[in-house]
Amino acid sequence: MNRRDRNGALALVFHLFFAAFILAPLVVVVLVSFTDKGYLAMPFDGASFRWWAAIADNPQFVESLWVSLGLGLTSATLSAAIAVPAALAIARHRFRGRDVLAAMLVSPLMIPHVVLGVALLRFFSGFGLAGSFPGLVAAHLVVITPYMLRLVSAGLMGLDPRVERAAESLGADRLTVFRRITLPLILPGLAGGWILAFITSFDELTVSLFLASPSYTPIPVRLFTHIDQMTDPLVASVSAALIAGTTVLLLVLDRFYPIDRLLTGESRA
Amino acid sequence: MRPGYLVLDGVAKRYGPITAVQGVSIEVARGEFLGLLGPSGCGKTTTLQMIAGFETPSEGRIVLDGQDLADTPPARRGIGLVFQSYALFPHMTAAENVAFGLEMRRVPRAERARRVAEALDLVHLSHLADRFPRNMSGGQQQRVALARALVIEPQLLLLDEPLSNLDAKLREEMQVELRELQRRVGVTTILVTHDQQEAMALCDRVAVMQAGRVMQVDEPWRAYEVPADGFVADFLGRSNRLPARAANGMAEAAGRRFALPPELAGARGEVMLTIRPERLRIEPEDAGALPGRVHSRVFLGASWLYRVDTALGPMMVTAQNTGAPPVEEGARVSLAWDPHSLRQLEAA
Amino acid sequence: MSAGRTSPALLAAPSGVVYLVALVVPLASVLVLSLQGFEFSRGILPRYDLANYADLFTDPLFEEALARTFRIALVTTVICLAIGVPEAWIIRRMSPRWRGLMLLLVVGPLLVSVVVRTFGWMVLLGTNGLINGALVALGVPDAPFRMMFTEFAVVLGLVHVMVPLVVLAVWASLGRLDPSLSLAAESLGAGRLTIFRRVILPNIMPGVLGGALMVFCLSASAFATPAMLGGRRLKVVSSMAYNEFLNTLNWPLGAAIATLLLAAILAATLLWTRFVERRALRRLGGA
Numbered sequence: 061m062n063r064r065d066r067n068g069a070l071a072l073v074f075h076l077f078f079a080a081f082i083l084a085p086l087v088v089v090v091l092v093s094f095t096d097k098g099y100l101a102m103p104f105d106g107a108s109f110r111w112w113a114a115i116a117d118n119p120q121f122v123e124s125l126w127v128s129l130g131l132g133l134t135s136a137t138l139s140a141a142i143a144v145p146a147a148l149a150i151a152r153h154r155f156r157g158r159d160v161l162a163a164m165l166v167s168p169l170m171i172p173h174v175v176l177g178v179a180l181l182r183f184f185s186g187f188g189l190a191g192s193f194p195g196l197v198a199a200h201l202v203v204i205t206p207y208m209l210r211l212v213s214a215g216l217m218g219l220d221p222r223v224e225r226a227a228e229s230l231g232a233d234r235l236t237v238f239r240r241i242t243l244p245l246i247l248p249g250l251a252g253g254w255i256l257a258f259i260t261s262f263d264e265l266t267v268s269l270f271l272a273s274p275s276y277t278p279i280p281v282r283l284f285t286h287i288d289q290m291t292d293p294l295v296a297s298v299s300a301a302l303i304a305g306t307t308v309l310l311l312v313l314d315r316f317y318p319i320d321r322l323l324t325g326e327s328r329a
Numbered sequence: 330m331r332p333g334y335l336v337l338d339g340v341a342k343r344y345g346p347i348t349a350v351q352g353v354s355i356e357v358a359r360g361e362f363l364g365l366l367g368p369s370g371c372g373k374t375t376t377l378q379m380i381a382g383f384e385t386p387s388e389g390r391i392v393l394d395g396q397d398l399a400d401t402p403p404a405r406r407g408i409g410l411v412f413q414s415y416a417l418f419p420h421m422t423a424a425e426n427v428a429f430g431l432e433m434r435r436v437p438r439a440e441r442a443r444r445v446a447e448a449l450d451l452v453h454l455s456h457l458a459d460r461f462p463r464n465m466s467g468g469q470q471q472r473v474a475l476a477r478a479l480v481i482e483p484q485l486l487l488l489d490e491p492l493s494n495l496d497a498k499l500r501e502e503m504q505v506e507l508r509e510l511q512r513r514v515g516v517t518t519i520l521v522t523h524d525q526q527e528a529m530a531l532c533d534r535v536a537v538m539q540a541g542r543v544m545q546v547d548e549p550w551r552a553y554e555v556p557a558d559g560f561v562a563d564f565l566g567r568s569n570r571l572p573a574r575a576a577n578g579m580a581e582a583a584g585r586r587f588a589l590p591p592e593l594a595g596a597r598g599e600v601m602l603t604i605r606p607e608r609l610r611i612e613p614e615d616a617g618a619l620p621g622r623v624h625s626r627v628f629l630g631a632s633w634l635y636r637v638d639t640a641l642g643p644m645m646v647t648a649q650n651t652g653a654p655p656v657e658e659g660a661r662v663s664l665a666w667d668p669h670s671l672r673q674l675e676a677a
Numbered sequence: 678m679s680a681g682r683t684s685p686a687l688l689a690a691p692s693g694v695v696y697l698v699a700l701v702v703p704l705a706s707v708l709v710l711s712l713q714g715f716e717f718s719r720g721i722l723p724r725y726d727l728a729n730y731a732d733l734f735t736d737p738l739f740e741e742a743l744a745r746t747f748r749i750a751l752v753t754t755v756i757c758l759a760i761g762v763p764e765a766w767i768i769r770r771m772s773p774r775w776r777g778l779m780l781l782l783v784v785g786p787l788l789v790s791v792v793v794r795t796f797g798w799m800v801l802l803g804t805n806g807l808i809n810g811a812l813v814a815l816g817v818p819d820a821p822f823r824m825m826f827t828e829f830a831v832v833l834g835l836v837h838v839m840v841p842l843v844v845l846a847v848w849a850s851l852g853r854l855d856p857s858l859s860l861a862a863e864s865l866g867a868g869r870l871t872i873f874r875r876v877i878l879p880n881i882m883p884g885v886l887g888g889a890l891m892v893f894c895l896s897a898s899a900f901a902t903p904a905m906l907g908g909r910r911l912k913v914v915s916s917m918a919y920n921e922f923l924n925t926l927n928w929p930l931g932a933a934i935a936t937l938l939l940a941a942i943l944a945a946t947l948l949w950t951r952f953v954e955r956r957a958l959r960r961l962g963g964a
Contacts, residue, residue: 062944068869071767075779078764082783084795085837088807092800100800102807149688162690163694171704172898172942174915178922178935179703182710198699203693222416225383229410230402230430230481241431244420263790266900266915270922280792287796289907296800299793306789310781319781324849 086303093300095293111297121298126280128262131193131278135200136208136258140250142201143208148242151216152183166206177270184271191273199267204257212311213258215249252322256315259306327328333358333392334517335485336379340389342375349375350541357519359409362511364532364549367519368564372541373521377487380519382406393484393570396511404433406485409478409516413490415470418463423473424449424458429493449473450481451510452562467500475507479514486507486518492527525565529553537561559674562603569609569644570672571602581639588668589619606645608670611635617663619644623656637664704939711932721929729933735928739917739934743921746913747941749828750897753835761843762885766873768844769851780848787931791838795905798834799825802906826908834902839895843888850884851877882957890949895943915937 067075090132096108113254116123143165148153151160168176180199181190188197219242227241243250265280272281279302285289310319342350350372357363363432373410380391382403391398398406410416418426425447431441433606449455452472462470470551471491478486491507492500508531511518522528528535529549536546537560545557550567556562559570573582575596589596614620621639625673633655642662648655656662711729712719726732739761766899770780800815802806802824809821824830853875878885907913912920914934921931 062884065897067767067770068556071763074763079779079782081837082786084799085794086786086789088800089509089793089797100803114703116648143692143697145688146692148778149685152780153685153688155685158685161693164701168700170894170942170946171700171917171937172894172900172938174900175704175707175935175939178918178931180699181922182928182932183430183703183706189772189813198695199694202699205695215878220416222412222414222863223418225403226412226416226477227418227429228383229381229408230405230428230477231404231407232787233404236433241418243705245418259788263788265792269900269919280790283790283792283796284814284901284905287792288797290856291768292797293795296795302793307785310785312786314777316782318777320845320848320852323784323787323845 061096075146079135089296090300090303092293093297094125095296097293100291100293100296102127103144103159111293112301113300114294115246120277120296121279121282121294124279126278128275128279131196131200132258134203134259135197135261136254138197139201139205139208139210143205143253144214144250145245148238149213151213151279152221164208168202173203173264177267180267181270190271191276193276195271196268196276196278200261200264201272203267204260206251208257211249211253211322212246213240213249214325215246218249228243252317255309255317257305259309333357334394335519336390336392337380337394338390340379340391341343342379342384343387347543349530350379350386350511350574353538353543355536355543355546356541357517359517360515360540361519362508362518362531362533364528364535365519365538365540366523366535366564368523371538373523373538374489376538377489377519377521380485381408381487390548394529407481407483409483409486411471411474411478411479411486415462417470417473417477422459422461422547423454423465425464426473426482427477430477430492434481447612448476450480451474451514451672461623467495468503469595471495475510476533478511478601479516480602483516486516488518488520491520492521493524500527503537504631506591507531529565537564552604552658555672556603557675559603561600562674564674567606567647568603569606570674571604571641573600574598575600575603583619585618585640588617590668591646591671592673593671596673603672603674604666604670606634606647607632608666609644609646610665611662612635612648612665614661614663619664621662621664623658623660625658625660626655628655637662699933707932708936710929711936713929715927715929717926721761722962728953729930730937732930737910739914742912742914743937743941745828745911746861746897747916748902749831749835749913750924751891752832752895753896754830756836757840757843758885758889761888762847762878762881764840765844765847765851766877769848776927780844782843786837787841787845791901792905794838795834795902797831798837802830802833825906826911827906828911829913830906831903831913834894835899836908838902839892842891842895845886846884846888846891847881848884850881851904854880883954886949886954886957888899890946892953893949894946897945898938898942 075111092100093101093111094103094107094109096103096110102272119210146161147167150158178197184190184195188304189198224241225239226324232240262278264278265284267281268281269284272278279298283295283298313319313322335357336381337355340350340353341348353376354373355363367373375384382398382401393406400626403603418429422431423446423630427445428441431444436444443456449458452475453473454469454476457469459467462473463559464553465473474491475549491505495503499613504527508652520528520531532549534546535549535552537544537552539560545552545561547555552561552626553565556565562568564598570583571580574597575589577592578589578594579586580600580602610617611623619639619642621637624636624638624643626636627634628650632650635648637644637646646664684881709725710721712725712744714724714726716722724831740771764783768776799806802808804821804823804825806825808824812820812822853892857878859872862872867875894947898915899913900919903911904916904919907916915938918931918934918938921927921934925931
């Protein structure tokens, strides 16, 4: 590698501080989760799995975890089902209202989640949907579909339309072209979009806060309201469990889908 | 007139106010190899897309084997397509790529396997049947694309710049191979290209296009020798211009008089004459018709290309490399030619 | 396109319907709600005027929260750019083996819930938290400091949440850059810093500016981090809207706050793209 392409000592020190800043709160949460005290403390003068065991004794948290998993699976899958046709329409067709559609589909990225939450609570409460699972799914669909759309569109962009034309000229009808050619080729983008959408849904707090009910409380909402009342090491152990889950997912994911491509939708790093 | 197997009759394509193709009428005989030749943006690819059915003509008819194609979707036209990018299915092996069209035609498995093997054999790729496109060279991908298009026994084979992604040497090899293959299979073929060498090497006839129009349809050598206009003359190869004044079978330019060929004996007044560089000869200073000075020279291996500055402007001259030392740059020379090599261009 | 293609209307219909029901109509209903009145005894009143907006603009508490919101967003954005842009460049220049790992480390936390990340800062910044503990142990005078429930804490938390986004945006721009650019600059005698400032930075400007806008908008509309690190007293616009809806139950007033927040964010975006990004892109030959 070129000499000037290497980082100087100052740059590496900067990077060290930066990385420490990014990791500090996460590392601290994990450490605190192993304390044996009844309050937030480091485990250096007494460590235990007491607070990890306590997760199982709090059915509310376990229940919320299931709610979040179900919500993530359902909304990510539905999001794929609406984003793929939309991406196809935008990438492969020229029609009136195409720009409006494209702008509308990514607009939730620009809209404050508090505003979305307020709007959905107002609207859904008129139909008894506030606090229901379908209501939460609909809200999450709007939040996560922009990410899904971005990755699916990137996949379509990387697909030469002439490949589809070649299949058509060989006698394939439109459905066959989609099933045999388009879908397999955008599958990496679709899978990446699904995972990103799932994680975004799983982590979503603000909109859910407005729409959650005692029977359907996603895990971030449960944590937030719990912290609002008290900060005990149970919050730390639940948080640490979430960090651990995300880390494993991330390491597995990075093997076949580099994180920068996942998060930016760029076709190459 | 040749019998029209494929007939384009007054075909035009407009995108809003932009006219991409206008008034294109071509007849292609069964088994013929026709080149659509022109610079980029001349409408040749749009014409090809209309034949394939991916674009709908704004005007005119396209008739294949007596049947108007207007209402036939691309999937049912039975036309083999080879793209510049090859457009191979990246998630399928070579054999699976070739088999795809047969699958769509519900050809039974055993027959399918046999025909795929035959098609791969035809393009000398039997040994790479199970390889994925990304693990093949450009030339190999090119052959898979050909096999995939030919295996469905198309009524018509359309080639869109099929060789332009290959390096020069491979391109020449593939030209020979493609020509032989087309002869052997006998499929009517249309080749779109911007490379006049390629069109002239491969095609029975070429249609030279410019700005959406067909300027000339002719056998390559005829189009080269008797170009319809200055554009065709320049596009098919280098040519020199001699603006002159004609009278009584003679022409006068820059104070020199020279003979016109018999077919131009009737020319009168201002004329634009043209001559190919290989028809000019470099002679000693006093021997030729047009004196000049060698400005520069380029060695091309088989020949030398000279630029000679004359009173009529710079002239390009190609001279066979005979092994003798070339004429020095700066040397005073004169140019000579056979009157039969002169052509007259229509006034633009 | 040939006749008989799948109609784009059919393809766009599912997403269009979902967005209509779960975005467009709800947003419109908030706008209408913000014009209505409210009384504790009677609930939402069937009258339509701008009274809520008039109330807000004469309410010093709201003005304070509005000013705080944009002050925090601005400071957060500046800090994120100041540390995020160099960090992306530094990671880019690492050897390929370290590069992937370090990028994962730096942007991976994006995938962890904001609640979890912000909780980490609560542990660190509390009066009995780790940082104060360390400062006391080191004998720093006046320690422990009050850090929780200050704007400092909110900015720190927001920078932590947002800076990976800047790194990512810049990283993507760097990936599009021709690697021989810096070699060319070096061959002409430029040093490391000059190469970055004169050659790299102008070319990654679209990523930098896009990242800046994103961070500003997200910080201005952030709810969880200001609520957790700012506490009940240090209100921002988002937490005020939340409060009106879920505590005070004055929905029309909450709707007016939400509408103003949305309008402010859209205005900021519009101004930014019109005056800053367009000028920067023009220098790069437009895109």
